[in-house]
Amino acid sequence: MDERVREHAEVLVDWSARVEAGDDVVVSVAEDAHELGVAVAEALGERGANVTTLYGSAELSRAYLKGVEAEVDGDVDADDFDADPAVDRAMFEAADAYLRIGGGRNTTASADVDRPTRQAHAKARQGVREARMDTDWVSTVHPTRSLAQQAGMAYEEYQEFVYDAVLRDWEALAEEMARMKGVLDDGKAVRIVTERDGAPDTDVTMSIAGRTAVNSAASVAYDSHNLPSGEVFTAPYDTEGEAFFDVPMTIDATRVRNVHLIFEGGEVVDFSAEAGEDALADILDTDEGARRLGELGIGMNRGIDRFTDSILFDEKMGDTVHLAVGRAYDACLPEGESGNDSAVHVDMITDVSADSRMEVDGEVVQRNGTFRWEDGFEE
């Protein structure tokens, strides 16, 4: 076995999920994630944890939903499913941790399942989802050929990409990100400015007063549930100005390019996209909260050096900033207060490696990708 697979498993079990002896751990293994599954099982045996292994197969899920579609007359709705089936609910209620290892055979395996069917299925299982989110859950991927293909990369090249992103000195990165969190926690207003030739500029301000940033250091100990991670995020409000997102993205299987949003009074009042504008419009029209921001995130994982059309990696890339329309995370809000509410949460990313600055309360924190505590920072 590739030594990097073992190291990935150890980071997942020890740094990310903080598994201890006696923990009941549910592991979901995607179709082509067998090898990482094996390494994780061995690590869990060594730690004295208990393991239950699910088969996280998108092809099986698709087949199940196609079976339901075949039996239901017309659109499938949530009533066509049992609400929160007993086995899944009992399983996650009894679990201490849930490790989801992605890496299927085909990233578009569910493309022919009707969207209402998928939404109805998810809706009927909200209790299961909540029980799962109440565990120490972590989501990661094993580098597979299907993911390499989605990223437009050769297989070996993609493996290197994934391990560069995952096998970090997380302790050191967490310390650096703690500085960024400190700046955001103490700050009241953020302004992001970019200057680009021939494309709309970004000049957007938002309030973050009273909000708490999350140091997303790829560990449940930091309220962070993705491996890799490496971003600091908070929940902004009262957004004004315009923002341009030059990083390609996929919304619900539609490729979206060069999104431009105009904010007034905290809401998107105008928008455009060079490709996928309809998909963007659908998102913004979902509900009232879908036109307000739910997240400002600052990517700080410099192990990630290119876009791969996967939000797990893209939004954590060093020298990027992302804004999400839709739902805010509770962890960013004062106890008991609820932030922007929406059924959606869609991240959009801007490259800030050049011709850009981020200010907090008028002071430049990052210029052209370099933070003010780094060598080469220009005031």
Next chain:
Amino acid sequence: MDERVREHAEVLVDWSARVEAGDDVVVSVAEDAHELGVAVAEALGERGANVTTLYGSAELSRAYLKGVEAEVDGDVDADDFDADPAVDRAMFEAADAYLRIGGGRNTTASADVDRPTRQAHAKARQGVREARMDTDWVSTVHPTRSLAQQAGMAYEEYQEFVYDAVLRDWEALAEEMARMKGVLDDGKAVRIVTERDGAPDTDVTMSIAGRTAVNSAASVAYDSHNLPSGEVFTAPYDTEGEAFFDVPMTIDATRVRNVHLIFEGGEVVDFSAEAGEDALADILDTDEGARRLGELGIGMNRGIDRFTDSILFDEKMGDTVHLAVGRAYDACLPEGESGNDSAVHVDMITDVSADSRMEVDGEVVQRNGTFRWEDGFEE
């Protein structure tokens, strides 16, 4: 998808497990059983059942146990595992049915795990096992290259073999087996006689008075939990005489050939084997019950026409009879009575297609493989 895979899934879900709308079904999919898993998921969706899919990977289990071995000083015992981990127990307690689809990548994937480790793991999980056995459980296999190799067959050849065994007219076979069950239920004594050139003969008698035969028709509706099945079995006692088993078998990874057992007063008093005699001796010395019979079984699935070194198929083969030393099944015993008790249950098979007869209470029921209700039966 091969139409036979879909048919296999339908037999499993409908005939074997009798799944109904609203049932909570746990499906375990082995490493190379993906395709049958997909077909089963689709069938469960069509029936309106709920599905939870486990990854039944022997390589993952091996890795977990090797991890435990690495951390434990000396032999692993049951105390090194948590007793009946909460997730697995909760899962099976909430399940209506459990469908186990075998078909790994390597039938000897756990060969380097110490036997005490495997036994300790099983012992620590007896409560989980009982919860699983309390569901409507069915065990089957998807034809894989590893199983073809174990059977000494080409892949396509093995696929045909499996589908011939599985895709039967189960209703008709169940009716025929009901006749055999009737004969055994009404009978008091069974005598099996074979005559072979140059090999020890079988001439063995056993009592079956008061015992109930199971019509093992590959359906939970018949207390039958294997697909394929196709045997009628009961729990004999007071065995006398000698029995010769000419069908090759594997006991705990050791090949055993041409076993000869001599019974007096219900117990094995002498034995021999041309190969694997030590493994046989270990079995017979396990405990007191290991020298008494726990089962007499009559193979009636004529879709199975050759031995493949897999008990799931071998013992159901038409024109065979098997005897098992060790544990008897409760279903064969009067309510509340316990039959032969043992930690082991090892089946041994005799070819009765020629030069043989089986008598019940002095009357010939099967001669040279032909039952008395079949054409060509010679009184």
